[in-house]
Each structure stands twice: as C-alpha cells, then as structure tokens.
Amino acid sequence: MPKDATSGLPQPIFNEGNVTPDPTRFKTAHPSDARQYKEIEKLLKTQVVGFDPSRVAPDEVFQLESAFGPHGPEIVKRIKTARKIIFHAAGDTGASNEGKYGNEITVADQVTNECRASNTANRPAFFYHLGDIVYNFGESKYYYDQFYDPFRNYPAPIFAIPGNHDSFVIPNTPENDRPLKIFARNFCASQPSITVEAASLHRTAMTQPGVYFALDAPFVRVVGLFSNALEDPGVISSENGKWANVPDTQLEYLKAQLNRIKSEKYSGAVILAMHHPPFSYAPPPKSGGTGGNHSGSPNMLRQIDGICKAVGVYPHAVLSGHAHNYQRFTRTIRFGGKTITVPFIICGDGGHNVNKLVKGGRGHPAQEPYFGVTVDYLELKPAVEAKGLVLKHYDDTNYGYLRITVDKAHLRIGFQQVGKSVPQSRVDMVTVDLASQNIVAN
Numbered sequence: 065m066p067k068d069a070t071s072g073l074p075q076p077i078f079n080e081g082n083v084t085p086d087p088t089r090f091k092t093a094h095p096s097d098a099r100q101y102k103e104i105e106k107l108l109k110t111q112v113v114g115f116d117p118s119r120v121a122p123d124e125v126f127q128l129e130s131a132f133g134p135h136g137p138e139i140v141k142r143i144k145t146a147r148k149i150i151f152h153a154a155g156d157t158g159a160s161n162e163g164k165y166g167n168e169i170t171v172a173d174q175v176t177n178e179c180r181a182s183n184t185a186n187r188p189a190f191f192y193h194l195g196d197i198v199y200n201f202g203e204s205k206y207y208y209d210q211f212y213d214p215f216r217n218y219p220a221p222i223f224a225i226p227g228n229h230d231s232f233v234i235p236n237t238p239e240n241d242r243p244l245k246i247f248a249r250n251f252c253a254s255q256p257s258i259t260v261e262a263a264s265l266h267r268t269a270m271t272q273p274g275v276y277f278a279l280d281a282p283f284v285r286v287v288g289l290f291s292n293a294l295e296d297p298g299v300i301s302s303e304n305g306k307w308a309n310v311p312d313t314q315l316e317y318l319k320a321q322l323n324r325i326k327s328e329k330y331s332g333a334v335i336l337a338m339h340h341p342p343f344s345y346a347p348p349p350k351s352g353g354t355g356g357n358h359s360g361s362p363n364m365l366r367q368i369d370g371i372c373k374a375v376g377v378y379p380h381a382v383l384s385g386h387a388h389n390y391q392r393f394t395r396t397i398r399f400g401g402k403t404i405t406v407p408f409i410i411c412g413d414g415g416h417n418v419n420k421l422v423k424g425g426r427g428h429p430a431q432e433p434y435f436g437v438t439v440d441y442l443e444l445k446p447a448v449e450a451k452g453l454v455l456k457h458y459d460d461t462n463y464g465y466l467r468i469t470v471d472k473a474h475l476r477i478g479f480q481q482v483g484k485s486v487p488q489s490r491v492d493m494v495t496v497d498l499a500s501q502n503i504v505a506n
Contacts, residue, residue: 075133076256077266079219083180086169090162090209091263097160097200104234108295112307113231115244115290118274119252122313122320126273128189128281131221133256139189143282146185147471151281152178154414154465155194155227155339155385158210165209167463168415171482172214175465179219188467190220192279192286194385195227195339199416202230202243207250207261214415216265224251225288226275227339227385232293244275276314278321283470284333287321287379289314289368291340297361298340298386300368315371322375333475333498334379335468340364341384341410343393343442345421345433345455354423356460358387362444369447376400378448380475380496385412388419389460390479392492393439394503398449404501407456407494409477413463421460432460456506457492464491473498 101108120126129136143149152175159168179188198210215222226247233242249269250259256268275290291298292310301312325334342365346355372378378399391410396403424430433439435457443450462481467490469476479492495505 074256074268076131076221076271077258077268078221079217080266083217086173087165087209087213090165091213092205092209094161094206094209100200100234107235108232111232111293112299112310113233113244113293114309114311115231115275116248117311117313118277118317120273120277122317123324124273125278125280125285125321125324128221128279131190131223131270140282142184143189148185148469149281149283150186150188150467150469151190151192152188152465153192153194153337153383153468154411156196156388156412156416157193157214157414158197158199158206158229158416159214160199160210160416164416168210168214171415171463171465172218174480174482176215176217176219178467180217188220189281191215191218191222192337193222193224194337194383194411195225195291196229196385196412196416197224197227197247198243199229201232201234202226202246204241204246204261207246208263208265211250212262212265212267216267221270223270223272223279223288225337225339226290228293228295231290247275276317282332283472284335284475285325285330286335286337287318289318289336289338291338291361291364296340296359298338298342298364300338300364303363303367315367318368319371319375322372322377326375326377331472331498333381333470333496334377335381335383335475336368336379337383338364339384340386341391341408342368342382343391343395343408343439343453344387344410345391345439345458346442347422347431347433348441351428351431356387356389356421356423357419360442366445366447373399373448378404378406378501380498380501381406381477382408383466384408384410385414386410387412388417389413389421390458390464390492391421391455392457392479392494394454394456395450396452398451403451405503406501407477407496407503409466409494411464411466411479413459414465415463418461418463421458456494459491474504
C-alpha cells in the first residue's frame with residue numbers, strides 16, 4: 065500500500081477510487097442464528113465483557129487530522145475555511161441476511177452520494193458509527209459483506225464505537241476470534257493497513273486509540289463510550305461490583321475529558337455518543353402496551369450525569385443507536401445554575417432493521433404516541449435536576465441516518481429518511497445554540 069514520502073508510514077485509504085457497482089448478494093453465506101440465540105438467551109442478559117484500556121491517557125483526544133494521514137492538515141484547513149463541519153452518524157447498519165441487504169446498501173449509497181455530490185464546503189468529513197456494525201456476533205467472516213462492501217465507495221474516515229453485537233462473546237469462542245479483538249483490528253489499529261476482513265477491497269483500518277475515545281475536529285468534540293455487550297441495559301463500568309468483568313476506566317476517562325473541556329474553556333459542540341440509549345420510548349405504566357425491542361439505560365445515564373454534575377460540564381447532545389428506529393427526546397435540566405435543553409437522539413435504523421416504537425400487550429393494541437408527548441416517567445432517579453422529558457419526533461417505519469452540521473454558534477442534527485421511492489428526505493431537524501445550551505429550533 066502507498067506510504068507517505070515524508071514519514072514513510074502507510075497512508076490511509078478510504079474507498080476504491082472509482083465508484084464500483086453495488087453488491088447484490090453476500091460473498092459469505094450467513095445462515096440463521098436462531099438456534100444459537102436460543103442456546104444463549106440467558107447470557108444475553110448477564111454476560112458482559114472486559115476490554116483493553118485506550119492507548120492514550122484519559123484526557124487525550126484523537127485529532128480528525130490524524131485520521132487523514134498526510135492530507136490531514138489540508139482537510140482541516142478546508143473545514144475551517146468553510147466555517148463549519150458536516151458529518152454523518154448512524155448505528156445498526158449490518159444486514160444479517162440477504163433479505164435485509166438492500167436496506168443497508170441504500171443507506172450506505174446515500175451517505176456516499178452526499179459526499180461525492182457535495183462541493184468542498186458542504187462535503188461530510190466523516191461517518192461516526194454508533195455500533196452494531198456486524199451481526200449477529202461480530203464475526204470476522206461477515207465484516208466484508210456487512211461493512212467493507214456496502215461502504216466501499218464512502219470517501220472518508222468511518223469512526224466507530226462497538227455495539228453489543230460487536231462485542232458479545234459466544235461460549236467457547238477462541239481468544240483471537242473474540243469480536244472485540246476483530247473490532248480493534250479494524251478500527252483501533254496502530255497504523256493504517258488492509259485487514260483480512262477487507263479482503264480485496266482497499267479501505268484501511270482506522271487508528272482510533274481504543275473502543276472508547278474522544279474525537280476532536282474543528283467545531284466539535286465527540287466523546288465516545290463503549291456501553292458493552294448486554295442486550296439491555298448499557299453498562300460503562302462495574303457499577304460498584306455488579307458487573308465484575310467491566311473495568312471502571314471509562315469513568316476516569318469521561319471525567320478527564322470533561323475536565324479538559326472545562327479547563328480549555330472549549331467553545332465548540334460537545335457530543336456524547338454510546339450504543340445503548342439512555343432513553344427509549346415505552347408507553348406509560350399500566351397503559352397495556354409495551355415499548356419496542358430495547359429499553360433505556362437509567363443506571364448508565366445516572367453515572368454519566370453524576371460525572372457531568374461533579375465537573376460542571378454537560379454535552380450539547382447525546383447520540384445512540386441500538387433501538388432500531390429514530391427517536392428524538394428533549395431533556396430539560398437545571399445545570400450549573402441555569403436551565404438547558406439537550407437533545408437525546410437514537411438513530412438505530414441504519415440498515416439492519418426498523419422496529420415499531422410500541423408493541424401491543426395483554427389484549428391491548430399498540431398505540432403509538434403523538435409527537436411532543438411528555439414522558440417524564442422515563443426519568444428514573446436522575447443524578448441531575450430533571451425538569452422535563454419530551455418525545456419530540458420519531459420514525460419507526462423507515463431507514464435513515466443523521467446529517468450533523470456544526471459551526472461556531474450552532475449544532476444542527478437532521479434525520480435523513482431513506483426510502484425506496486425517494487432516495488432521501490430530511491424529516492426532522494433540531495438546532496442547539498452552543499453558548500446557551502438551549503434548543504432554538506425544532
């Protein structure tokens with residue numbers, strides 16, 4: 065592979081150069097995992113995984129410029145000249161069977177087309193994957209079909225935090241075949257290289273410092289957390305020994321990152337990202353219906369809120385995947401002596417599946433909520449002064465992704481719906497004023 069003439073190090077490659085046709089079928093057959101799921105049903109609720117600490121100190125950041133290799137300074141200069149940065153985000157892209165493959169390809173093609181059709185000022189700089197890249201158990205042999213081939217033409221870095229499907233360990237899996245080992249080989253390499261998972265394609269491994277890391281780019285800093293391998297809830301620490309296999313390193317890391325933001329008097333957008341959502345819609349208690357396939361993670365949120373409160377820094381937005389739909393909540397809290405409004409957004413419909421927000425139960429049909437419904441009951445013993453939680457918008461029918469724009473004053477997050485009849489259409493947008501940390505437009 066090509067090397068930088070100055071440093072002699074391998075240069076990163078992000079696509080095939082010339083646009084190549086869409087794949088129409090898997091290279092490797094993927095039989096049903098239904099039997100496997102039945103055998104491990106209990107483990108999915110109890111088996112967490114350990115993980116290696118980041119290669120860098122808890123307060124260090126990974127610069128976007130580094131991901132581009134020798135072209136990094138030029139790319140960053142272009143972003144600063146445009147006075148804004150644009151990037152994509154979505155989770156749960158991996159298609160586990162050929163019946164779903166077209167949905168993943170459509171999403172991947174649309175984000176690729178946005179990059180290739182945009183002028184320099186409006187070209188997305190990267191894709192931030194919110195986890196669940198490869199279903200169902202992060203196996204090496206499925207990375208080509210579910211990640212490398214669908215995104216073969218995407219001409220920019222793809223950062224990622226692992227989801228539960230990228231980390232859960234099936235019993236008796238050899239150490240070198242464990243999913244986090246494979247994830248690390250493809251996203252946390254020490255230098256760019258073409259991995260065995262990429263096969264004949266040329267996208268090189270990313271060089272993130274770990275499964276959790278802070279990405280620093282012009283106008284925005286994304287603090288990523290690994291929320292572990294359970295179906296539900298998300299877990300970022302041992303929770304005082306409840307999850308003995310999980311180290312507490314991410315608590316130290318989150319505290320260090322927030323302290324850095326505070327000490328730098330950082331004025332850009334701060335985004336917190338993890339796979340499992342802190343909030344996911346469920347009907348009010350005793351209403352007869354039930355929520356979708358995945359619930360929120362109140363204990364995880366309580367730990368995050370506690371660290372934010374102790375440091376005195378709260379993110380401008382929180383992004384997650386896991387629930388296979390789009391949900392946008394507005395959380396109002398009293399923080400640091402003022403009232404702030406924070407969007408909590410789920411975008412877990414990136415290609416794997418789309419699930420309804422509500423299921424029927426006990427003889428009651430499913431009744432979906434209206435936009436703007438108050439859901440304060442989803443706040444469970446919050447560590448901050450919570451003043452209100454509202455489900456502002458959702459889409460549980462279509463696939464899609466986030467297009468995020470940040471400039472000196474505002475953070476704008478738009479949900480781009482991807483359908484079969486219309487290539488893409490923005491159906492929701494939220495704008496956050498960075499200085500006041502309040503939503504100024506919906």
